[in-house]
Amino acid sequence: MFVFKSLQKFAVLGVVGIMFLSARAILCATEVTTGSTVVLTVSVNGSRPFSYQWQKGGANLAGATGDNYRIASAQAADAGTYAVTVSNSLGSTKSNAVTLTVQAGVVTNSPSVSIRNQNQIVTTGHAVSFTAENGVAGGEWQVSSNGSTWSSLAASSTYRNVTTGTLEITGVNSGMNGNRYRYLTSGGASNAATLTVAPAYFPFPTGIAVDGGGNLFVSDTAADIVQKISPSGSVSQLAGAAGQTGTIDGSGSAARFNDPAGIATAADGALGIADSANGTIRQVSSGGTVSTLAGSTSNRGNVDGIAASATFSSPLGIARDGNGNFYVTDPLNNTVRKVTASGTVSTLAGSANAAGSADGTGSGARFNHPTGIAVDGAGNVYVSDSTNNTIRKITPAGVVSTLAGLAGVSGFQDGSGGAALFNNPGGLAVNGSGVVHVADTGNSTIRQISPAGAVTTLAGLPGIAGLMDGEDSSAWFNQPEGLALDASGNLFVADTGNAAVRKVTAAGNVTTVALSGALNAPGNTGSSSSPETNPSTPTPGNTPPATSGSSGSASGGSSGGGGTMEGWLAASLGLVCVLRRFLRRR
Numbered sequence: 294m295f296v297f298k299s300l301q302k303f304a305v306l307g308v309v310g311i312m313f314l315s316a317r318a319i320l321c322a323t324e325v326t327t328g329s330t331v332v333l334t335v336s337v338n339g340s341r342p343f344s345y346q347w348q349k350g351g352a353n354l355a356g357a358t359g360d361n362y363r364i365a366s367a368q369a370a371d372a373g374t375y376a377v378t379v380s381n382s383l384g385s386t387k388s389n390a391v392t393l394t395v396q397a398g399v400v401t402n403s404p405s406v407s408i409r410n411q412n413q414i415v416t417t418g419h420a421v422s423f424t425a426e427n428g429v430a431g432g433e434w435q436v437s438s439n440g441s442t443w444s445s446l447a448a449s450s451t452y453r454n455v456t457t458g459t460l461e462i463t464g465v466n467s468g469m470n471g472n473r474y475r476y477l478t479s480g481g482a483s484n485a486a487t488l489t490v491a492p493a494y495f496p497f498p499t500g501i502a503v504d505g506g507g508n509l510f511v512s513d514t515a516a517d518i519v520q521k522i523s524p525s526g527s528v529s530q531l532a533g534a535a536g537q538t539g540t541i542d543g544s545g546s547a548a549r550f551n552d553p554a555g556i557a558t559a560a561d562g563a564l565g566i567a568d569s570a571n572g573t574i575r576q577v578s579s580g581g582t583v584s585t586l587a588g589s590t591s592n593r594g595n596v597d598g599i600a601a602s603a604t605f606s607s608p609l610g611i612a613r614d615g616n617g618n619f620y621v622t623d624p625l626n627n628t629v630r631k632v633t634a635s636g637t638v639s640t641l642a643g644s645a646n647a648a649g650s651a652d653g654t655g656s657g658a659r660f661n662h663p664t665g666i667a668v669d670g671a672g673n674v675y676v677s678d679s680t681n682n683t684i685r686k687i688t689p690a691g692v693v694s695t696l697a698g699l700a701g702v703s704g705f706q707d708g709s710g711g712a713a714l715f716n717n718p719g720g721l722a723v724n725g726s727g728v729v730h731v732a733d734t735g736n737s738t739i740r741q742i743s744p745a746g747a748v749t750t751l752a753g754l755p756g757i758a759g760l761m762d763g764e765d766s767s768a769w770f771n772q773p774e775g776l777a778l779d780a781s782g783n784l785f786v787a788d789t790g791n792a793a794v795r796k797v798t799a800a801g802n803v804t805t806v807a808l809s810g811a812l813n814a815p816g817n818t819g820s821s822s823s824p825e826t827n828p829s830t831p832t833p834g835n836t837p838p839a840t841s842g843s844s845g846s847a848s849g850g851s852s853g854g855g856g857t858m859e860g861w862l863a864a865s866l867g868l869v870c871v872l873r874r875f876l877r878r879r
Contacts, residue, residue, distance in 0.1 A: 332361055343379050367393070367395050372394055372441030416491045417514045420545075421725075422461045423459070423476075440473050443475070469490050494516075496794065498513050498793070499554050500566070501785055501794065507523075535558035551570035565577075575607070587603050588638075597639045604873070610720075624679070627645065639654065655691040660685070664720075665721040675687075696742060698711070730751070737770045770790075775787030784798075792808070
């Protein structure tokens with residue numbers, strides 16, 4: 294006989310009327326096999342006499358009016374939720390519900406097989422696993438959506454190792470939320486484990502890129518992963534393992550990154566990634582296989598060379614030209630590097646450890662913390678010289694000039710050339726007409742620069758950091774970093790301070806593509822935070838250097854980062870990231 298009693302899972306329930314009647318549920322959810330005897334009981338406090346009415350699934354059970362409910366031989370149809378309403382002269386109260394699961398073909402729960410991680414929470418598109426302790430091969434994993442009807446799992450692209458002790462589930466989707474899993478052997482079934490599927494999460498998106506099919510790729514510096522967003526909005530994990538830092542080459546979740554930042558795409562769907570804290574340039578195939586193209590994880594510097602013989606300090610932005618060459622900003626070295634498809638690294642412009650703002654050719658030019666980068670169809674390279682608050686242009690011959698902004702002055706102002714002002718500009722993207730898009734990170738705006746150097750504001754309200762969709766200045770951003778352009782001229786933004794991915798049309802209409810579940814507000818309208826201290830008035834001096842960068846685009850690529858977050862969101866997100874970095878590097 295199976296009696297539903299548990300002193301560990303009781304709950305005092307509400308009562309009707311005067312508080313002299315209460316039913317304390319001591320019914321505990323359990324699993325029984327077909328033919329088992331089941332008795333449901335309840336403990337009641339109050340003035341006698343009592344009357345009882347048992348329910349199944351909210352409907353009264355005929356004749357079930359005793360102080361217990363007995364099922365002599367449980368069948369599949371008896372599975373469900375049960376409760377009891379208890380009444381006396383003062384009123385009535387209803388107990389909590391208990392779930393009964395009736396299993397077929399299993400004698401009893403095997404005492405030697407139990408699932409270690411009984412309740413797993415995973416975000417949509419990611420992978421998860423369940424392990425049955427002492428679960429020898431030869432058993433099988435089963436799934437149930439209701440806890441009563443079980444089906445054996447077949448090996449597929451979603452379910453792997455279905456007849457071993459560890460079940461692997463990849464590409465988890467929202468339809469799996471609430472699924473229960475168990476491991477069945479000849480000796481019985483394990484306990485059931487529950488899968489909870491949460492919304493897609495982008496805790497700190499920095500790099501973003503888009504391929505010819507409209508798929509978005511987002512690098513997340515805090516989570517150390519690269520995620521993919523399909524044109525329909527489906528999110529999946531392409532490479533890396535959330536919260537696991539390293540420098541391992543491999544496929545999918547077996548690979549490891551350390552603060553991946555800028556990201557750029559190629560026509561074949563492959564990606565280039567500036568793996569910032571590893572000091573390397575990584576490649577990711579369209580299938581998610583990660584390899585290291587150049588750089589050394591054990592040495593830092595500005596040494597040119599081939600593959601691992603070359604060194605970077607902290608590569609941040611990355612862009613790709615039509616010939617398969619990568620261009621990389623190395624902000625701590627104050628240089629712009631070039632990496633060929635075979636992994637040969639050279640310095641295109643700037644001089645290592647020599648900060649400044651001088652125009653010139655090659656090593657005669659000076660930068661101050663370059664972050665964002667993009668390449669146009671003619672091979673011209675555009676760079677966000679973040680601490681100088683300027684946008685620079687480098688010809689294929691290495692000649693550097695200043696396209697827009699005034700070196701050493703931060704602020705917000707539209708205009709031509711040096712009459713325009715930026716505040717710690719980050720990500721860049723350039724279209725086929727030579728128009729450069731800028732994530733003006735410190736101003737929380739998206740700017741545009743014509744080929745002649747005329748600067749205008751496409752979207753965002755300078756001095757206001759927040760989350761709001763809309764047109765032009767009615768839309769709000771919070772420290773946007775990465776930019777990418779698709780073939781239709783839509784601009785995608787890694788809105789880092791909002792932990793969101795945004796879309797900006799050519800007309801300046803802003804919508805939110807993906808938003809972290811932890812920060813998602815009803816209506817997706819967001820709210821403003823405190824204004825910038827320098828929204829429009831020119832301020833002498835430099836802004837602090839950026840701490841992370843971003844992305845590539847289909848038309849050439851871009852990347853960047855920096856700026857100061859606003860309000861409570863910036864403070865809390867920053868604190869989380871600092872603590873996370875401290876703990877994982879101890």
